[in-house]
Amino acid sequence: MEPRWSYKSNVWPDWCPGCGNFGILTALLKALEELSLDPSQTVIVSGIGCSGKTPHFVNVNGVHTLHGRAIPFATGIKLANPGLKVIVHGGDGDLLGIGAGHFVALGRRNIDVTVILHDNGVYGLTKGQASPTLPLKARTKSLAKPNIQQPVNPVLLALSSGYTFVARGYAFDGAYLKNLIKMAVQHRGAAFIDVLQPCITFNDVYTADFYRKAVYKLESDPGWDPVVKTSEEASVKLMRAVEKSLEWGDRIPVGVFYVNPHVSTFEERLGERLRKYPVQNPSNTPIESAGKPVLSQEAFEKMFKEFIVRVSGTQGR
Amino acid sequence: MGGSLKEVGILLGGPQGSGIETSMWILSRVLVSKGYGVIADREYFSNITGRHSYIQMLASSVKPPRSLKYPVEILASMDAETVFTHFTDISEGGILIYDVNTSSRRIDEIPSMEDATRERVARILSDKNVEPSVESVVKYLERDKRILPLGLDFSALLKTLSEQYRIDARALSRFLSGIIVSSVAVVLGLSEEAVVQGFEQQFGERKHLVEQNTALYRLVRDALSNHYGAVRLDEPGFSMEKAMVVTGNDVVAIAKIVAGVRYQSYYPITPAADESFLLERYDNIVDETGEVVGSVVVVQTEDEIAAVNSAIGAALTGARASTTTSGPGFDLMVEGLSWAGMNEVPLVITYYQRGGPSTGQPTRGSQSDLFNAVFAGHGEFARVVLSSSDHLEAFYDTIEAFNIAEKYQVPVIHLLDKFLANTVAVMPVPDLGGVGIERGVLAKGGPGYKRFSLESLISPRAFIGARDTVMWYTGDEHDEHGHIAEDPEIRVKMYSKRIEKLNLIQRELPLERKLRLHGPGSPDYLVVGWGSVKGVVLDAIEYFSEKGLRMAYLDVKLLWPFPSEEFLKITSGLPDSRILAVEHSYGVNIAELVSMSTGRRIVKRVSKYTGRPIMLDELVKGLEEIVSGRRERVVLTYGA
Ligand SMILES: Cc1ncc(C[n+]2csc(CCOP(=O)(O)OP(=O)(O)O)c2C)c(N)n1
Ligand code: SF4
Numbered sequence: 034m035e036p037r038w039s040y041k042s043n044v045w046p047d048w049c050p051g052c053g054n055f056g057i058l059t060a061l062l063k064a065l066e067e068l069s070l071d072p073s074q075t076v077i078v079s080g081i082g083c084s085g086k087t088p089h090f091v092n093v094n095g096v097h098t099l100h101g102r103a104i105p106f107a108t109g110i111k112l113a114n115p116g117l118k119v120i121v122h123g124g125d126g127d128l129l130g131i132g133a134g135h136f137v138a139l140g141r142r143n144i145d146v147t148v149i150l151h152d153n154g155v156y157g158l159t160k161g162q163a164s165p166t167l168p169l170k171a172r173t174k175s176l177a178k179p180n181i182q183q184p185v186n187p188v189l190l191a192l193s194s195g196y197t198f199v200a201r202g203y204a205f206d207g208a209y210l211k212n213l214i215k216m217a218v219q220h221r222g223a224a225f226i227d228v229l230q231p232c233i234t235f236n237d238v239y240t241a242d243f244y245r246k247a248v249y250k251l252e253s254d255p256g257w258d259p260v261v262k263t264s265e266e267a268s269v270k271l272m273r274a275v276e277k278s279l280e281w282g283d284r285i286p287v288g289v290f291y292v293n294p295h296v297s298t299f300e301e302r303l304g305e306r307l308r309k310y311p312v313q314n315p316s317n318t319p320i321e322s323a324g325k326p327v328l329s330q331e332a333f334e335k336m337f338k339e340f341i342v343r344v345s346g347t348q349g350r
Numbered sequence: 351m352g353g354s355l356k357e358v359g360i361l362l363g364g365p366q367g368s369g370i371e372t373s374m375w376i377l378s379r380v381l382v383s384k385g386y387g388v389i390a391d392r393e394y395f396s397n398i399t400g401r402h403s404y405i406q407m408l409a410s411s412v413k414p415p416r417s418l419k420y421p422v423e424i425l426a427s428m429d430a431e432t433v434f435t436h437f438t439d440i441s442e443g444g445i446l447i448y449d450v451n452t453s454s455r456r457i458d459e460i461p462s463m464e465d466a467t468r469e470r471v472a473r474i475l476s477d478k479n480v481e482p483s484v485e486s487v488v489k490y491l492e493r494d495k496r497i498l499p500l501g502l503d504f505s506a507l508l509k510t511l512s513e514q515y516r517i518d519a520r521a522l523s524r525f526l527s528g529i530i531v532s533s534v535a536v537v538l539g540l541s542e543e544a545v546v547q548g549f550e551q552q553f554g555e556r557k558h559l560v561e562q563n564t565a566l567y568r569l570v571r572d573a574l575s576n577h578y579g580a581v582r583l584d585e586p587g588f589s590m591e592k593a594m595v596v597t598g599n600d601v602v603a604i605a606k607i608v609a610g611v612r613y614q615s616y617y618p619i620t621p622a623a624d625e626s627f628l629l630e631r632y633d634n635i636v637d638e639t640g641e642v643v644g645s646v647v648v649v650q651t652e653d654e655i656a657a658v659n660s661a662i663g664a665a666l667t668g669a670r671a672s673t674t675t676s677g678p679g680f681d682l683m684v685e686g687l688s689w690a691g692m693n694e695v696p697l698v699i700t701y702y703q704r705g706g707p708s709t710g711q712p713t714r715g716s717q718s719d720l721f722n723a724v725f726a727g728h729g730e731f732a733r734v735v736l737s738s739s740d741h742l743e744a745f746y747d748t749i750e751a752f753n754i755a756e757k758y759q760v761p762v763i764h765l766l767d768k769f770l771a772n773t774v775a776v777m778p779v780p781d782l783g784g785v786g787i788e789r790g791v792l793a794k795g796g797p798g799y800k801r802f803s804l805e806s807l808i809s810p811r812a813f814i815g816a817r818d819t820v821m822w823y824t825g826d827e828h829d830e831h832g833h834i835a836e837d838p839e840i841r842v843k844m845y846s847k848r849i850e851k852l853n854l855i856q857r858e859l860p861l862e863r864k865l866r867l868h869g870p871g872s873p874d875y876l877v878v879g880w881g882s883v884k885g886v887v888l889d890a891i892e893y894f895s896e897k898g899l900r901m902a903y904l905d906v907k908l909l910w911p912f913p914s915e916e917f918l919k920i921t922s923g924l925p926d927s928r929i930l931a932v933e934h935s936y937g938v939n940i941a942e943l944v945s946m947s948t949g950r951r952i953v954k955r956v957s958k959y960t961g962r963p964i965m966l967d968e969l970v971k972g973l974e975e976i977v978s979g980r981r982e983r984v985v986l987t988y989g990a
Contacts, residue, residue, distance in 0.1 A: 109663025307645035315669035320610025321787035
């Protein structure tokens with residue numbers, strides 16, 4: 034069947050030839066196509082870096098924002114129009130360095146947004162400095178000295194921040210990554226995919242060759258089941274996911290680490306407070322009629338009666 | 351105090367957290383219900399409990415007051431610190447209400463007092479040969495200043511009340527505000543009925559509090575029976591049927607609801623946070639039948655960076671969106687501000703100035719962020735900076751800020767300050783008939799839609815989420831579709847389009863949104879200022895006109911784009927030497943802004959940067975110094 038929409042924009046991707054970002058883009062395009070998402074109801078929000086350019090290459094709404102700030106932009110977009118599908122793309126410097134606070138906040142809130150981390154261990158666009166996921170003492174070819182800082186573990190951070198869907202993919206296993214993206218986008222709540230992304234220009238440690246040898250699939254363990262069936266089960270499954278997230282080196286797991294569908298989303302919590310929110314959202318609530326406020330004088334005075342004082346005058350004081 | 355007065359100044363003081371603010375609300379409403387105009391400024395430390403806080407009020411029978419004056423007719427003190435800190439603020443013949451249990455307190459026994467303040471007050475007392483104890487201060491006031499001390503036994507009153515109502519001893523301190531309200535009401539001769547109404551409005555559903563406070567009022571009235579109506583206000587001479595009693599924070603929040611704001615983000619900071627608190631209380635907007643017509647999503651974000659950027663995100667979907675902050679938070683928002691400028695996003699930032707730099711004076715007022723609002727951000731882009739000079743203006747300006755933002759697709763900074771934010775004032779109930787909502791040029795979108803079309807200066811705006819429409823935004827320079835473009839020709843077209851909107855804004859905004867001239871058309875002197883100095887300057891001008899000196903006030907409402915042509919026109923008959931500027935800052939920056947925008951040089955400046963509001967009396971003296979030619983720059987310092 035012909036896809037209803039064409040998702041590839043006609044902007045030329047100016048990534049270095051061979052970059053892992055191409056694999057992520059292809060998987061994303063394929064996922065959008067298979068999900069048949071309406072481009073006008075889909076938004077890709079990115080930060081700054083090589084990965085930040087992703088929205089321009091995709092034919093859905095694109096918002097290319099500030100370094101580290103894609104998540105706050107996405108938060109405003111999603112809460113103002115919860116009908117939109119919102120997907121964030123950012124680098125490891127972007128989401129886990131300058132934007133780490135926002136990364137944690139999205140998990141805590143469990144907003145229905147998908148976050149895709151282009152995890153290449155370096156700051157690509159500023160020419161290869163160590164990123165927050167590069168291990169201590171690692172020395173990529175662009176570094177003058179070995180890395181002096183400890184890395185963060187993106188999967189572990191996502192698990193402990195409250196993301197209710199946590200996965201890892203590999204940029205050059207397109208079919209597999211595409212499925213992860215589909216699952217993440219369909220998940221109700223904050224979803225995170227750590228994508229191992231070779232940067233062929235600056236990272237000669239985490240190369241495609243390195244990953245090809247190390248990566249294995251979680252489900253190759255026959256007992257692996259990351260899905261929380263009842264909310265009581267959550268802590269057990271979370272602990273198992275945490276344990277798995279610590280594996281790194283010769284063997285690196287990819288796949289779904291944790292899924293918990295039992296946590297309410299931020300939008301659902303808002304809907305409980307705001308009577309109109311579930312049906313009418315900030316982006317489409319009428320705010321005027323014929324150029325006048327929707328609030329009538331009478332409604333205004335009723336609504337704010339605690340601030341209004343009737344003046345009886347001084348007679349009989 | 352013989353005869354009756356046109357206006358009465360009242361000062362209420364006590365430890366932070368003891369109910370001083372509650373007293374202010376109740377008294378303000380009681381006075382307004384009796385037909386008087388009221389203004390009340392709240393001064394407090396950055397502290398939750400224990401530090402000295404006070405409220406300075408003015409009640410007027412002739413008009414809604416717009417400035418404060420010293421000395422005051424009535425000082426009501428909850429504690430010894432208030433007596434020491436404010437005994438010089440009572441006018442001759444005025445009244446001191448105090449707790450007799452504090453009589454023996456000495457100044458060096460008050461731990462909450464800052465050393466510098468203690469030393470300053472001790473110095474004043476020793477100059478006057480007064481022992482540093484409450485008792486001696488009271489005697490001095492009575493003997494040398496003809497001030498009537500009204501000592502009340504606070505603990506005895508509370509004991510009687512607790513016996514009558516079996517109130518737990520620990521809960522009794524909640525009734526201190528009742529003593530303050532009652533004693534001031536008795537001295538002013540306000541009826542029991544009015545006071546009870548005030549309690550009712552304050553305590554609402556909590557009927558027992560109304561009853562208990564009413565009982566307390568009677569106890570106080572009995573104790574002060576000889577002084578009932580000792581200070582008489584004239585019969586009110588202006589008529590209002592109903593009025594609003596609000597703080598500046600309240601007014602802006604209420605106006606945002608009228609304006610149709612549907613998304614507000616914030617990160618807690620004084621003095622801005624109360625605005626979002628209020629919005630959150632009213633997040634279900636109801637019509638006259640109680641039906642919900644819409645809702646406001648209020649989000650407390652993880653920081654100011656998230657606050658501004660999430661508001662931008664919401665605005666892209668078509669929601670009217672805003673965020674609110676003060677200096678330190680605004681600094682964090684600046685990168686987002688530039689992004690909004692680059693992407694022509696209608697974003698409103700409500701910016702309440704407080705004393706800087708850094709955390710400076712977190713709970714005090716200032717106007718020292720003028721340049722921060724006007725110039726913050728990298729690169730050049732169009733932004734609008736509006737200021738409001740009083741509560742009612744703030745109401746209409748808030749709505750206008752959103753109209754301007756959407757009509758011209760620019761970020762708008764609504765620049766206010768702590769004085770306005772925390773001042774309680776009476777204002778007429780706004781007339782919504784005069785309020786318009788303008789959303790600007792909108793587009794339906796559709797295939798091929800160009801968000802940044804160069805066909806017109808203002809590109810028709812479609813919202814993210816519009817049917818069959820796809821659009822791109824980027825902080826990089828971009829083409830008409832919103833894709834990154836570095837071609838020099840596109841750069842020039844897009845860059846200049848964004849900035850040239852300022853000319854359109856200049857042309858289209860009506861004069862009264864830009865500059866307002868108050869007072870005589872061809873004055874001897876012109877005072878230039880903006881924001882909350884207006885009230886006190888207008889009162890000073892009135893004072894001078896009674897003395898035969900014609901002064902006018904030019905209130906700059908539109909700070910950016912600066913209305914240069916109009917300014918030059920209005921000031922064309924006046925030499926530079928006859929223009930003065932007043933501001934709550936060291937530099938009196940408005941004079942520099944005028945100078946860079948118009949070439950006119952204002953040298954004469956009155957400045958105040960203690961963090962306390964300008965009092966009428968000190969401003970009058972300051973202006974006299976300048977007009978007489980004795981000085982070119984005057985720094986005001988009055989206030990505790
Ligand atoms: C506030 C801010 N600081 C610094 C930069 C410069 N900057 C541009 S790209 C980049 C690094 C991006 O690295 P990463 O997020 O890992 O993405 P990658 O390029 O590797 O995809 C930086 C620091 C910026 N644009 N904004
Ligand atoms: S620098 Fe690295 S991450 Fe960036 S495009 Fe080139 S290969 Fe890809």
